[in-house]
Amino acid sequence: MARITKAPDERRNELMDVAEQLFVEKGYDHTSPSDIIRRANVAQGTFYYYFGSKDEIIKAIIDRYIKKYEQYVEQVAEDESIDTPRKLELILEALIDFPMLRKKFGKLAYDQPNISNHRGYGERMGTKVIPIIKHIVLQGVEDGLFKTEYPDEASEMLVMLIKHVRDELKQTGNGDAGLRKVEAARAIMENLLCAPRGTFRSQP
Amino acid sequence: MARITKAPDERRNELMDVAEQLFVEKGYDHTSPSDIIRRANVAQGTFYYYFGSKDEIIKAIIDRYIKKYEQYVEQVAEDESIDTPRKLELILEALIDFPMLRKKFGKLAYDQPNISNHRGYGERMGTKVIPIIKHIVLQGVEDGLFKTEYPDEASEMLVMLIKHVRDELKQTGNGDAGLRKVEAARAIMENLLCAPRGTFRSQP
Amino acid sequence: MARITKAPDERRNELMDVAEQLFVEKGYDHTSPSDIIRRANVAQGTFYYYFGSKDEIIKAIIDRYIKKYEQYVEQVAEDESIDTPRKLELILEALIDFPMLRKKFGKLAYDQPNISNHRGYGERMGTKVIPIIKHIVLQGVEDGLFKTEYPDEASEMLVMLIKHVRDELKQTGNGDAGLRKVEAARAIMENLLCAPRGTFRSQP
Amino acid sequence: MARITKAPDERRNELMDVAEQLFVEKGYDHTSPSDIIRRANVAQGTFYYYFGSKDEIIKAIIDRYIKKYEQYVEQVAEDESIDTPRKLELILEALIDFPMLRKKFGKLAYDQPNISNHRGYGERMGTKVIPIIKHIVLQGVEDGLFKTEYPDEASEMLVMLIKHVRDELKQTGNGDAGLRKVEAARAIMENLLCAPRGTFRSQP
DNA sequence: TATGAATGAGTTTTCATTCAT
DNA sequence: AATGAATGAAAACTCATTCAT
Numbered sequence: 001m002a003r004i005t006k007a008p009d010e011r012r013n014e015l016m017d018v019a020e021q022l023f024v025e026k027g028y029d030h031t032s033p034s035d036i037i038r039r040a041n042v043a044q045g046t047f048y049y050y051f052g053s054k055d056e057i058i059k060a061i062i063d064r065y066i067k068k069y070e071q072y073v074e075q076v077a078e079d080e081s082i083d084t085p086r087k088l089e090l091i092l093e094a095l096i097d098f099p100m101l102r103k104k105f106g107k108l109a110y111d112q113p114n115i116s117n118h119r120g121y122g123e124r125m126g127t128k129v130i131p132i133i134k135h136i137v138l139q140g141v142e143d144g145l146f147k148t149e150y151p152d153e154a155s156e157m158l159v160m161l162i163k164h165v166r167d168e169l170k171q172t173g174n175g176d177a178g179l180r181k182v183e184a185a186r187a188i189m190e191n192l193l194c195a196p197r198g199t200f201r202s203q204p
Numbered sequence: 205m206a207r208i209t210k211a212p213d214e215r216r217n218e219l220m221d222v223a224e225q226l227f228v229e230k231g232y233d234h235t236s237p238s239d240i241i242r243r244a245n246v247a248q249g250t251f252y253y254y255f256g257s258k259d260e261i262i263k264a265i266i267d268r269y270i271k272k273y274e275q276y277v278e279q280v281a282e283d284e285s286i287d288t289p290r291k292l293e294l295i296l297e298a299l300i301d302f303p304m305l306r307k308k309f310g311k312l313a314y315d316q317p318n319i320s321n322h323r324g325y326g327e328r329m330g331t332k333v334i335p336i337i338k339h340i341v342l343q344g345v346e347d348g349l350f351k352t353e354y355p356d357e358a359s360e361m362l363v364m365l366i367k368h369v370r371d372e373l374k375q376t377g378n379g380d381a382g383l384r385k386v387e388a389a390r391a392i393m394e395n396l397l398c399a400p401r402g403t404f405r406s407q408p
Numbered sequence: 409m410a411r412i413t414k415a416p417d418e419r420r421n422e423l424m425d426v427a428e429q430l431f432v433e434k435g436y437d438h439t440s441p442s443d444i445i446r447r448a449n450v451a452q453g454t455f456y457y458y459f460g461s462k463d464e465i466i467k468a469i470i471d472r473y474i475k476k477y478e479q480y481v482e483q484v485a486e487d488e489s490i491d492t493p494r495k496l497e498l499i500l501e502a503l504i505d506f507p508m509l510r511k512k513f514g515k516l517a518y519d520q521p522n523i524s525n526h527r528g529y530g531e532r533m534g535t536k537v538i539p540i541i542k543h544i545v546l547q548g549v550e551d552g553l554f555k556t557e558y559p560d561e562a563s564e565m566l567v568m569l570i571k572h573v574r575d576e577l578k579q580t581g582n583g584d585a586g587l588r589k590v591e592a593a594r595a596i597m598e599n600l601l602c603a604p605r606g607t608f609r610s611q612p
Numbered sequence: 613m614a615r616i617t618k619a620p621d622e623r624r625n626e627l628m629d630v631a632e633q634l635f636v637e638k639g640y641d642h643t644s645p646s647d648i649i650r651r652a653n654v655a656q657g658t659f660y661y662y663f664g665s666k667d668e669i670i671k672a673i674i675d676r677y678i679k680k681y682e683q684y685v686e687q688v689a690e691d692e693s694i695d696t697p698r699k700l701e702l703i704l705e706a707l708i709d710f711p712m713l714r715k716k717f718g719k720l721a722y723d724q725p726n727i728s729n730h731r732g733y734g735e736r737m738g739t740k741v742i743p744i745i746k747h748i749v750l751q752g753v754e755d756g757l758f759k760t761e762y763p764d765e766a767s768e769m770l771v772m773l774i775k776h777v778r779d780e781l782k783q784t785g786n787g788d789a790g791l792r793k794v795e796a797a798r799a800i801m802e803n804l805l806c807a808p809r810g811t812f813r814s815q816p
Numbered sequence: 817t818a819t820g821a822a823t824g825a826g827t828t829t830t831c832a833t834t835c836a837t
Numbered sequence: 838a839a840t841g842a843a844t845g846a847a848a849a850c851t852c853a854t855t856c857a858t
Contacts, residue, residue, distance in 0.1 A: 005821055005857065029233040032848055043823045048850065050821095148395075153388035160364055184357035191352075191395045207839060215838085236831055247840040249835080254838095258832065413836065413842055437641040440827055451844040456829065458842095556803075561796035568772055592765035599760075599803045615818060623817085644852055655819040657856080666853065 001043070012050050015040050020061050028058055066128065069094065073132050084140040085199045088189075091133060092162040130155050140193065147194035154192055161185055161192075208245075216254050219244050224265050232262055270332065273298065277336050288344040289403045292393075295337060296366040334359050344397065351398035358396055365389055365396075412449075420458050423448050428469050436466055474536065477502065481540050492548040493607045496597075499541060500570040538563050548601065555602035562600055569593055569600075616653075624662050627652050632673050640670055678740065681706065685744050696752040697811045700801075703745060704774040742767050752805065759806035766804055773797055773804075 006014070018040040022031040033054050037047050051057040076082065076090050134155040140146035148154045165185045172178045186200040193199075210218070222244040226235040237258050241251050255261040280286065280294050338359040344350035352358045369389045376382045390404040397403075414422070426448040430439040441462050445455050459465040484490065484498050542563040548554035556562045573593045580586045594608040601607075618626070630652040634643040645666050649659050663669040688694065688702050746767040752758035760766045777797045784790045798812040805811075 001823080003822055003856070008821070011821080033850080034848070044825085044850085045823055045852080046821080048852095049823095052850090054849070148391075150384075150388035150391055153385065153392065156368065157365065157392055160368055161361065164360065164364055180354075181357065184354035187352075187354055188357060188361055188396060191398060192392060194395060209838065212838075237833080238831070248833085248842085249840055250838080252833070253840095256833095411835070411843055416842070419842080441829085442827070452829085452846085453831080453844055454842080456831095457844095460829095462828070556799075558792075558796035558799055561793065561800065564776065565769075565773065565800055568776055569769065572768065572772055588762075589765065592762035595760075595762055596765060596769055596804060599806060600800060602803060617817065620817075645854080646852070656821080656854085657819055658817080660854070661817065661819095664854095 001041075004041075008050075011042075011046070015042070015047065015050055016057065016061050016064065019057050023058065023061070070128055073129060077132055077136060084136060084143055084145055085195070087136050088133070088140070088158070089200055091129075091136070092158060095159070095162050095166065130159060133158060137193065140195075145193075145195055145199065148192070157192055158189065161188060212254075215246075215250070219246070219251065219254055220261065220265050220268065223261050224269075227262065227265070274332055274336075277333060281336055281340060288340060288347055288349055289399070291340050292337070292344070292362070293404055295340070296362060299363070299366050299370065334363060337362060341397065344399075349397075349399055349403065352396070361396055362393065365392060416458075419450075419454070423450070423455060423458055424465065424469050424472065427465050431466065431469070478536055481537060485540055485544060492544060492551055492553055493603070495544050496541070496548070496566070497608055499544070500566060503567070503570050503574065538567060541566060545601065548603075553601075553603055553607065556600070565600055566597065569596060620662075623654075623658070627654070627659065627662055628669065628673050628676065631669050632677075635670065635673070682740055682744075685741060689744055689748060696748060696755055696757055697807070699748050700745070700752070700770070701812060703748070704770060707771070707774050707778065742771060745770060749805065752807075757805075757807055757811065760804070769804055770801065773800060 015036065019031070019036045022035055022039065025031075026035075033047050034044070036057070037044055040047075047057075051060065072094055073091050076087055076094075079087075082090070130152075134151050137146060137148065137151050137155055137158075141148065141151065162185070165181055168181045169178050172181065189195070189200050190197060219240065223235070223240045226239050226243065229235075230239075237251050238248070240261075241248055244251075251261075255264065276298055277295050280291055280298075283291075286294065334356075338355050341350060341352065341355045341359055341362075345352065345355065366389070369385055372385045373382050376385060393399070393404050394401060423444065427439070427444045430443055430447065433439075434443075441455050442452070444465070445452055448455075455465075459468065480502055481499050484495055484502075487495075490498070538560075542559050545554060545556065545559050545563055545566075549556065549559065570593070573589055576589050577586050580589060597603070597608050598605060627648065631643070631648045634647050634651065637643075638647075645659050646656070648669075649656055652659075659669075663672065684706055685703050688699055688706075691699075694702065742764075746763050749758060749760065749763050749767055749770075753760065753763065774797070777793055780793045781790050784793060801807070801812050802809060
């Protein structure tokens, strides 16, 4: 094959993009380095030139992803012009939109291998993101907006809730059923935090 | 090896038991038919005599499991001597104890392959179990015990909550931290269903 | 390919024979499992059905070989009808003839990878065979036939000498030059053990 | 990385030094050009600029080494101020000290890849060095110091003996056990050459 | 002279499945 | 009903070498 040389960073990201997409489509376990190589149109060795193993590339992808998310979360958390409920909404919504968590519609999420169960992804979510969410929740409690005896658990539940909604939306699409899910999620959030009705009401 | 003949049903169940345990220990993808065969002490061919493929055995396991659970759920749901909150508790608690969902303590659930994402397990939970839970929730609403505009979503959240608690308990063990988790779960359940404090108070 | 089933022992030995020959021809490092598989006319999986790895097969080969040799050595050592010098000769000569050490004539031994440097072969020679040789040497000393202050070292030298002769014979063939080598070896053995001229004189 | 330009000869020798060390540490087959490149801190292409292949570099190393040794050997051989036994000792001892034959202590030599079996090393030893040793041996015979009917073979044995001692010393270290080995070697040398006791007695 | 990204054939290994007995 | 030897395609990875800059 003709040799196509690229800037290392470009190649590296290209490989990560391709891998990410495949992991999402077929799951980590059912994606082989060869799959990635084929789709990226590079030689076997090129993959291993950039990543020492299959494990290494998924770790790199997760890192890249979480770094982006953390940045966003911190930025939102620190922004004084945003009120507490809206902060929560933004942070949780961002969880929905990241490409690495995209799945094709029309397939049941249950049966799909899910990258978010893999390789330290959850761990980093737990140690990095949840504390930030908890922090915002506590702020809301201080402000008298929320009420909860279990801020840790409530924060975890919020993340779970949002992941669940995300999965649901993949299946229902963004139609009426989708809207209803979002409404339900808001109601549940309010319940969870004993927040007054209408606390969460911005566009999703 | 000496040929050991058994009643077909016994052999079949034996294989399923072994497979179930392995799937739980290592995950479906990382368990090979040979692993099952080895631990069950049968020949390669015996496995394929009973199950046409690896896929077939996991489907059989899930079927067996869900059938049992459905039976239990229906029985509880119909039992008039149990009040509504207690019914919910029993049904959700049963979700915790089933062997197929057991995992070793000490490992982060996130990183572990989780059979409950596999092969129609979730689907059947969705189509079979959640409606029953919803039914009980609605009964509670009728009784004036619960309040929710989104019984479907609330039911799904209840299942998620309980799965989450189960995973947490695996990590924390049943000590103080575990107890706290259970308390938190109860508070969250009450919040979710707008039930009065103290509605859920039986032993976990 | 048509499926040819054989008795496991036969297959196992067949694979070992083929591997042995290839290791001798090309050296361990330059022989791939695929080489063995190809020549043995079996499927990839068959090789790994019998041997878990490339390493395992060479260990099995060495074991098989050394076991045979040890048996022979012990039998000779215990045979009271054979006198001491002749025992030494027999044991050392046996070292020459074993198939696993055969190499093609015409190629310089120096440049050939040599299995006898591999994977515990030498170690077992050292711990198993040399003590037996030393024992015979000491017997000779007792009988007043040999004289040496360093029976350990002398025994090691004897083995080295014989290996060297073996390698030489591979290059020279069994012609006049070969005969001369053998004569030289005898003289050196006599020197090494301070044995009277003519002590080693049987056909090689 | 910053481009570091050096005098071609310096670079070349640097690469050879690094490669030599690696070959000794891990063996030729288990050292990759990339290993050399990494340790030498040069680019992939630089290696191939100086050496067309992996094979070429080891040949260069052996050449360099043997040239040095040959020079030394010739110089000693011609030096009239040194007596014959001492000449032999010096030449054989030099064989021990060359860096290319250094190995780490503590590992069985048998199992270690041994560069001296590789790529023409032995051949050149045979055609170049052994004749010189033989020449000294014959001189000793003429002087009435040594006695042997097989000077070729005896010379070869001397080299083998010394290599063996070298390997042993690597394992035993230079303690008492090492000393004993050296003493044994001397006794064996005397035996081999039918030299009077005490012929070889200088520091090792 | 020197760089380092890229290549691709090859190696070692795994594993779901088949089939003759 | 049960056995277990055999299959072969594919997975994961290595590494000597090339080449555009």
